[in-house]
Amino acid sequence: MSEMTYRDAINLALKEEMRHNPSVVVLGEDVALYEGSFKVTRGLLAEFGEERVRDTPISENTIIGVSVGAAMGGLRPVAELMTVNFALLAMDQIINHMAKIRSMFGGQTFLPMTVRMPGGGGSQLAAQHSQSLETYFMHCPGLRVLYPSTPADAKGLLKSAIRDNNPVIFLEHELLYNSKEQVPEDPEFLIPIGKADIKRPGEQVTIVSYARMTVLALQAAEELEKEGIFCEVVDLRSLAPLDEGTILGSVRKTGRVVVVEECWRNCGLGAEISSRIFENCFDSLQAPVKRVSGLDVPMPYSRKIEKICIPDKESIAQAVRDVASGRY
Amino acid sequence: MEPKLRMVLPDQGLLKFYEQMFLAREFEERCAEQYTKGNITGFLHLYSGQEAVAVGATAGLHHNDYILSAYREHAQAIVRGAEPRRVMAELFGKATGICKGKGGSMHLFDPAINFMGGYAIVGGQLPIAVGLAFAARYRGEDRITACFFGDGAVNQGTFHESLNWAQLWQLPVLFVCENNFYGIGTEIHRSSALASIHRRTCGYDIPSEKVDGMDVIAVYKAVRHAAERVRESGRPHFIEATTYRYRGHSMADPGKYRSSAEHDLWKTRDPLPNYAKRLIDEGITTREALDAIEARCKVMVDEAVRFAEESPWPEDSEVYNDIYV
DSSP states (O other): OEEEEHHHHHHHHHHHHHHHOTTEEEEETTSSTTOOTTSTTTTHHHHHOTTTEEEOOSOHHHHHHHHHHHHHTTOEEEEEOSSGGGGGGGHIIIIIIITTHHHHTTTSOOOOOEEEEEEOSOSSOOTTSOOOOHHHHHTSTTOEEEOOSSHHHHHHHHHHHHHSSSOEEEEEEGGGTTOEEEEOOOTTOOOOTTOOEEEEOOSSEEEEEOHHHHHHHHHHHHHHHHTTOOEEEEEOOEEETTOHHHHHHHHHHHSOEEEEEEEESTTOHHHHHHHHHHHHHGGGOSSOOEEEEEOSSOOOSOHHHHGGGSOOHHHHHHHHHHHHHTOO | OOOOGGGTSOHHHHHHHHHHHHHHHHHHHHHHHHHHTTSSOSOOOOOTTOHHHHHHHHHTSOTTSEEEEOSSOHHHHHHHTOOHHHHHHHHHTOTTSTTTTSSOTTOOOBGGGTEEEEOOSTTTHHHHHHHHHHHHHHTTOSOOEEEEEEGGGGGSHHHHHHHHHHHHTTOOEEEEEEEOSEETTEEGGGTOSSOOGGGGGGGGTOOEEEEETTOHHHHHHHHHHHHHHHHHHOSOEEEEEEOOOSSOSSTTOOOTTSOHHHHHHHHTTOHHHHHHHHHHHTTSOOHHHHHHHHHHHHHHHHHHHHHHHHSOOOOGGGGGTTSOO
16 A cells, blocks of 8 residues: 555556556557646656557547547557547537447447546636546446545555456546545455445435535534534446445445535436435335536626535534434 | 540459449349348448449459448448358348447458448547558558548548548558548538538648549559559548439438439540449450350349348347457
């Protein structure tokens, strides 16, 4: 174990997998010489050379299309889209091609590829650079969608993503890059895709969250404990497939649940999770499911008003208090 | 004076061109019939008129080379070596289809013959072709990637992004634009500021040429030469083959945007009868021998239709298969 940041944990996962398998290549805008817009690919070009670590033109749709072709041709590409916002330029290749090819060609090929995308809001980057688009990908069959909340999870999940034989959308939260924790250095440390993690056990209220929302949920849970409210924090990690078993198991135990999502509320992943809870364990519920979501607005720039558009520790804590006390 | 056919290929190869073009035409015309009967449903885009491009181009490539195409791709798959009966079964939506009935007319795929797919988002296959070429070079494989697309694709972002990328990374891609002058119902001068498609590649410094896509020999020679150039240089090349589809964009399109005079003019350039006449005039074959070839093709397509009719539907449980590995 050694202490490292979320950024460095991802960087280490990339390096380990590139050492592990010569078919792994990294491509994207500014990933080689510039070492990544968020410096996640630092040192890759120096260690692995120009054929395996490749700067691309600013052509997002073609970054994905080339990765699809490379994967079909026997490589294991890891593409970086500079931010998730630019994935919207690549939605044709992501949704119409990457997610469909195996199925529409009758299972005769597969695409072992990963697309990394930093995202999320909170840095005063305004409407076009602050989006949380996870549900866009979750909605589409054929994709796996991962979104880690901690450095260790980021490392273990990215390694699993790169080794997986399916196309994986790997989301990274920009505000977590500097977060630190002890991370296993074992090159075989993997976290399975499709398994949520109970980051904090508790008996009274389940908080279902992911990525930066899990970090905030844990802070809220700590505060709530002082008030005598004991929360169980379920960190999804894998948004597709969803670990329904862990979510429902926790809700059956606590009977009360708050779902926290950074994305827009309308058709957000909280709606899907709430629906599954209502459909599968209605009888266990002692209160309606409560959602804490991003506001349904294009993100404003000004930090004064940006702040109210994204769930924070206090809004999560208040939702838990409401659910715990019956004020819902 | 055009060179004699025998200077291009031995008789057997020349006759094979005719057989492949006739098989493609017959297959498409029978597809139209089966669509009318309701056995083929969904979109059906027929290739009739463009056969010289698929046949000439495929012959100009190595079998190891990758081929990708758009959604008017039955002929390309069959000429490459896909079994007509499995293609027909795919169009019928049967379990024995080349993609188990999951792709249909627009999504044929057969990795055994390096036919890497029919794609139905205009221009979607171009970046994938570039990626396949990158993988092949990375792995040290001796193959180029031939990417077919229509004139409608040249105004998509992926066209420009892919040409730029292939040249920037110096990848062995042969881009083949089948210019039939219409993107559905919009004639090329109504969609393209520069309708001379092969000239567009100067923006990416990719060598290009225009070839008569109604002449199988011209296409063959151009593609063979271009493919060798791509193979040797490791760089992209671009061919525009001018051609014509005798039917509408799809079976749903009566094609009223084209004049009968235009259609008739292109009918005089039909690659099949013109090539048949050349074969006979140059003493390579006789009408009777061509009749025998045609009869053989008809039997093959008959057999394909019968196979498709008799094949089972996919099981309902099949819907969840083949999505994830």
